Amino acid sequence: MAVAQAKLVKETEDCSLLPLVHDIIKCMDKDSPDVNQELTKLKTKIQETREQISNMSGIDCSPPEQQQQLATLREQVRTKNQLLQKYKGLCMFDVPKAS
Amino acid sequence: MAAAAEKSTKERLLSVLDDLEVLSRELIEMLALARNQKVPQPGEDTQILELLVQRDKEFQELMEVAQQQGKIHQEMQLLEKEVEKRDSDIQQLQKQLKEAEHILATAVYQAKEKLASIEKAKKGSVSSEEIIKYAHRISASNAVCAPLNWVPGDPRRPYPTDLEMRSGILGHMANLPSNGVNGHLPGDALAAGRLPDILTPHYPWQSSDVSAGMLPPHHGNDFSLEPPGHNKENEDDVEAMSTDSSSSSSDSD
Numbered sequence A: 001m002a003v004a005q006a007k008l009v010k011e012t013e014d015c016s017l018l019p020l021v022h023d024i025i026k027c028m029d030k031d032s033p034d035v036n037q038e039l040t041k042l043k044t045k046i047q048e049t050r051e052q053i054s055n056m057s058g059i060d061c062s063p064p065e066q067q068q069q070l071a072t073l074r075e076q077v078r079t080k081n082q083l084l085q086k087y088k089g090l091c092m093f094d095v096p097k098a099s
Numbered sequence B: 001m002a003a004a005a006e007k008s009t010k011e012r013l014l015s016v017l018d019d020l021e022v023l024s025r026e027l028i029e030m031l032a033l034a035r036n037q038k039v040p041q042p043g044e045d046t047q048i049l050e051l052l053v054q055r056d057k058e059f060q061e062l063m064e065v066a067q068q069q070g071k072i073h074q075e076m077q078l079l080e081k082e083v084e085k086r087d088s089d090i091q092q093l094q095k096q097l098k099e100a101e102h103i104l105a106t107a108v109y110q111a112k113e114k115l116a117s118i119e120k121a122k123k124g125s126v127s128s129e130e131i132i133k134y135a136h137r138i139s140a141s142n143a144v145c146a147p148l149n150w151v152p153g154d155p156r157r158p159y160p161t162d163l164e165m166r167s168g169i170l171g172h173m174a175n176l177p178s179n180g181v182n183g184h185l186p187g188d189a190l191a192a193g194r195l196p197d198i199l200t201p202h203y204p205w206q207s208s209d210v211s212a213g214m215l216p217p218h219h220g221n222d223f224s225l226e227p228p229g230h231n232k233e234n235e236d237d238v239e240a241m242s243t244d245s246s247s248s249s250s251d252s253d
Helices: A002-015 A018-029 A035-055 A063-088 B002-006 B009-037 B044-123 B128-140 B162-167 B169-173 B187-192 B208-214 B232-241 B245-251
Strands: none
Touching (some): A002 B044, A018 B044, A063 B044
């Protein structure tokens, strides 16, 4: 659990662009020739993030919509389970008493 | 706000990322311009920087939401698989129920048919004693089995004799004379061998002098007793009818 949490934190930290922007500003302050390299890093990072977002699954809808779909699916599974249990529990050869 | 909530997380992420790109570019350009022109910065860059930080925070939050949505998506896929499995189970069960329904419908139909035939049999019931008595009578008259001493040419059973055919209903319908020498021949009498003298068959191999007086010479081995007034049409009818031995023998009584 702790490992997963740490992984999540790392992933979200990796998403931030501020460190790269900070590096660029630092390079500009120092008149460093690495500024172009840092700029390229930022561009590459932005492009990679776009691709990552495009490849992420389950984000084609908003969280409330997704929750709604999840609830619907759970309800379907529950209903179908109930139906199957009802049929399995049915005694086929029980003759109903004549009223 | 409501419109933003309806947007998908992907759209929001891409939108915020675009904002981040634009803001970072503007900030860098502004800093570079300010640095080259050596003019004091008016504070606009601070606003852009704050906006950039805010957007970056929003982006990270959205990325967390996206991660959570990815996990929920995995759970939904598992649930979908479960739903598919349940659907297949239900379809299988439905198929079995259909088969059972078909079998039961057939069984009910057959049972109804059987009940109807039972009801029909009850209405026209015949006592078993009567049936046995009748069967005994048929068998005693060699109606179903030839006598032990039967030889080819013997006009007795198992087939209905010409006499019996003429004395039956069909014979009467054809207006065949059935009295005198062609009168009714009781089956029991035949079976017991107590034939009246006039009806006792005389075979050519027994005594030719007796049979010569009884039968016309052109008959040869044909032992049918031809009545007076017999015509060709009636003979054809009777011969055609006497082919069915079992049914005719029972009808003749």
